[in-house]
Amino acid sequence: MYKSFEMELAGRTLRVDVGRVAKQANGAALMHYGDTVVLSTATASDKPREGIDFFPLSVEYNEKLYAVGKIPGGFNKREGKASENAVLTCRVIDRPMRPLFPKDYRNDVTLENLVLSVDQDCAPELTAMLGSAIATAISDIPFDGPTASTQVGLVDGEFVFNPTAAQKEKSDLALTVASTKEKVIMIEAGANEVPEDKMIEAIFAAHEVNQKVIAFIETIVAECGKPKHDYVSFAVPEELFDAMKEIVTPEEMEVAVFTDDKQTREENIRKVTERLEEAFADNEEWLAKLPDAVYQYQKKVVRKMILKDHKRPDGRAIDQIRPLAAEVDLLPRVHGSAMFTRGQTQICTVTTLAPLSEAQKVDGLDEAETSKRYMHHYNFPSYSVGETRPSRGPGRREIGHGALAERALVPVLPSEEEFPYAIRTVSETFESNGSTSQASVCASSMSLMAAGVPIKSAVAGISCGLVTGETDDDYLVLTDIQGLEDFFGDMDFKVAGTKKGITAIQMDIKIHGLTRPIIEEAIARTRQARIYIMDEVMSKAIAEPRPQVGKYAPKIIQMSIDPSKIGDVVGQRGKTINAIIEKTGVKIDITDDGNVSICGTDAENMEKAKKMIAIIVTDLEAGMVLEGDVVSIKEFGAFVEFAPGKEGMVHISKIAKQRIEHVEDVLTLGDHVKVVCLGKDKMGRLSFSIKDVAE
Numbered sequence: 001m002y003k004s005f006e007m008e009l010a011g012r013t014l015r016v017d018v019g020r021v022a023k024q025a026n027g028a029a030l031m032h033y034g035d036t037v038v039l040s041t042a043t044a045s046d047k048p049r050e051g052i053d054f055f056p057l058s059v060e061y062n063e064k065l066y067a068v069g070k071i072p073g074g075f076n077k078r079e080g081k082a083s084e085n086a087v088l089t090c091r092v093i094d095r096p097m098r099p100l101f102p103k104d105y106r107n108d109v110t111l112e113n114l115v116l117s118v119d120q121d122c123a124p125e126l127t128a129m130l131g132s133a134i135a136t137a138i139s140d141i142p143f144d145g146p147t148a149s150t151q152v153g154l155v156d157g158e159f160v161f162n163p164t165a166a167q168k169e170k171s172d173l174a175l176t177v178a179s180t181k182e183k184v185i186m187i188e189a190g191a192n193e194v195p196e197d198k199m200i201e202a203i204f205a206a207h208e209v210n211q212k213v214i215a216f217i218e219t220i221v222a223e224c225g226k227p228k229h230d231y232v233s234f235a236v237p238e239e240l241f242d243a244m245k246e247i248v249t250p251e252e253m254e255v256a257v258f259t260d261d262k263q264t265r266e267e268n269i270r271k272v273t274e275r276l277e278e279a280f281a282d283n284e285e286w287l288a289k290l291p292d293a294v295y296q297y298q299k300k301v302v303r304k305m306i307l308k309d310h311k312r313p314d315g316r317a318i319d320q321i322r323p324l325a326a327e328v329d330l331l332p333r334v335h336g337s338a339m340f341t342r343g344q345t346q347i348c349t350v351t352t353l354a355p356l357s358e359a360q361k362v363d364g365l366d367e368a369e370t371s372k373r374y375m376h377h378y379n380f381p382s383y384s385v386g387e388t389r390p391s392r393g394p395g396r397r398e399i400g401h402g403a404l405a406e407r408a409l410v411p412v413l414p415s416e417e418e419f420p421y422a423i424r425t426v427s428e429t430f431e432s433n434g435s436t437s438q439a440s441v442c443a444s445s446m447s448l449m450a451a452g453v454p455i456k457s458a459v460a461g462i463s464c465g466l467v468t469g470e471t472d473d474d475y476l477v478l479t480d481i482q483g484l485e486d487f488f489g490d491m492d493f494k495v496a497g498t499k500k501g502i503t504a505i506q507m508d509i510k511i512h513g514l515t516r517p518i519i520e521e522a523i524a525r526t527r528q529a530r531i532y533i534m535d536e537v538m539s540k541a542i543a544e545p546r547p548q549v550g551k552y553a554p555k556i557i558q559m560s561i562d563p564s565k566i567g568d569v570v571g572q573r574g575k576t577i578n579a580i581i582e583k584t585g586v587k588i589d590i591t592d593d594g595n596v597s598i599c600g601t602d603a604e605n606m607e608k609a610k611k612m613i614a615i616i617v618t619d620l621e622a623g624m625v626l627e628g629d630v631v632s633i634k635e636f637g638a639f640v641e642f643a644p645g646k647e648g649m650v651h652i653s654k655i656a657k658q659r660i661e662h663v664e665d666v667l668t669l670g671d672h673v674k675v676v677c678l679g680k681d682k683m684g685r686l687s688f689s690i691k692d693v694a695e
Helices: 084-100 124-138 165-170 196-224 238-247 250-257 262-279 284-309 396-412 436-450 483-488 516-541 563-570 572-584 603-617
Strands: 003-009 012-018 027-033 036-048 057-063 107-117 148-155 158-161 173-179 184-194 324-328 336-342 345-355 374-379 421-431 460-468 475-479 491-497 502-509 555-560 587-590 595-600 625-634 637-643 646-651 672-680 686-689
Touching: 003 196, 012 124, 012 196, 027 124, 036 124, 057 084, 057 124, 084 107, 084 124, 084 173, 084 184, 084 396, 107 124, 124 148, 124 173, 124 196, 148 165, 148 184, 148 196, 158 196, 173 196, 184 196, 184 396, 196 502, 196 516, 238 262, 238 284, 250 262, 250 284, 262 284, 262 483, 284 460, 284 475, 284 483, 324 436, 324 516, 336 436, 336 516, 345 436, 345 595, 374 396, 374 436, 396 421, 396 436, 396 491, 396 502, 421 436, 436 460, 436 491, 436 516, 460 483, 460 516, 475 516, 491 516, 555 603, 563 572, 563 587, 563 603, 572 587, 572 603, 595 603, 603 637, 625 646, 646 672, 646 686
Parallel strands: 057 107, 374 421
Antiparallel strands: 003 012, 012 027, 027 036, 036 107, 148 158, 148 173, 173 184, 184 502, 324 336, 336 345, 345 421, 460 475, 460 491, 491 502, 555 595, 587 595, 625 637, 625 672, 637 646, 672 686
């Protein structure tokens, strides 16, 4: 039966239609927020997937260009692979919802979001987050929700909830917060150096808004919700744990796990696993569950030692950062390079500079963003974790980490007027054992400075972890978590920023939310850590941006011309501008408002191109002295080209001081000559003289 529910959310109407479409899905909600329309569905398989030890959740966010009245480009004229924005939206839907499904659930679950119509003032991404939460909550799929999500902007010092497109343009903050009824469960933020206390205030202001949305969702569930279905549990039997402890005692497992070397730990666990496999060789059911059981056994031992004894696997103090190292200029021919090492995590970032014309074109649902001048890409090869697998291009994790680092660095970049370059940084993961995304922020900051990009401040990033006990007050926050503490812990709280404030946050958790004291402590710890990293390591490698771009980087000269003269510079079918490029070897970009960028590596040729353009757009007057090449000889005189498409005629009588019979007696094709403009003749044509040039 079709039912519709409405509430006012940040000054706009949120409407949810249930039972109107997609009735064969386990749960479906047709979401309307303003004129944005998204169909969100939740579907689960009837039976668990065989042979896996994880919950198989898939999240999809399908952008259809008809939603903004566009036809896709290319030959096929249909949408291709998911855009970067779609991938990031999938991740931000997944992260708050995944912890709320049963950990022992093995049925495939797909959360699908189809964007049907887009109102630029009502974000389809937020609408999809709410839609996925509602579709799952009203379905029969086991789920400990609902969740709600709110976006927060900061305009003129005031918080704005679910900001419009115009407000986003002026905002110093792009924050998304997801909550359960009791706690904050996900944080994603980009910010213009927002102070920590202001960020905390924004997070919990959003949490309050989320409570109103959750109350609204609960009314929908009360009327339309299905009973949750039973499922086959894949939890490890307690009797298996008991048997394992008789063969490998907790003390032995502690010795195996607690080392600062990842490879040593993995070898120790391999030997432990072999002992258990031999002991359970006759029990096929237990052998099938053994990998998950060993993982759970390690997890229990590590969590107990951290929480009760304040003992970390590598022996560090709770707030201690692993050994750090930083260096620049590793690669001689690139425009900028830097390497940052934290324990067994190592990132090398390479910076490349190019003309603004090489900025990335963006074809998506956001009409405000059509190009990206700064691009950050992150790569995670298998060798970085000692594994072997074929490279299939960047996955969702790589795209997400790249976007996080990009978001962290954008606030400190110079404007296009200050630094007229497109900028690409690529972070190569050489070694990984925890928080490579934040190491890439540090490496990228140094690489940009080494390339001569005048960033406003260094940016550093660090991640905090968490181990919780039975109550909200029983917890321990860990600074600079390594891989093991991430796997077995409850939180990966990444914060990047300058000394002035935060530029990016990404929070992933595996539990049902965080309290305010935990969030406040994590943010305080990350500030302390990133300032230490900047002062003690990064500044010693490179303290400030280099005053100029490097030897091998392109140089750019800028000039402005009258927009009405752009056609003169370009010429018919680009003939004039292509001739300038061919003569000088530079690259030229002209904007509609007359800003000209001349890019090249040879300063002399760049100046030559600038002079040519200046001549083309200048209205010549009597007395002006010009230089050019003889390009044509006639009986009555010679034609001199001052710049491509800009010529002048020197009458035979104005070539030499003495009388000459033939132009060829003095000039030949290709001669470089200096002339003076005599003004216009009786027919209104400009004439020039060689003999009247002042000595």
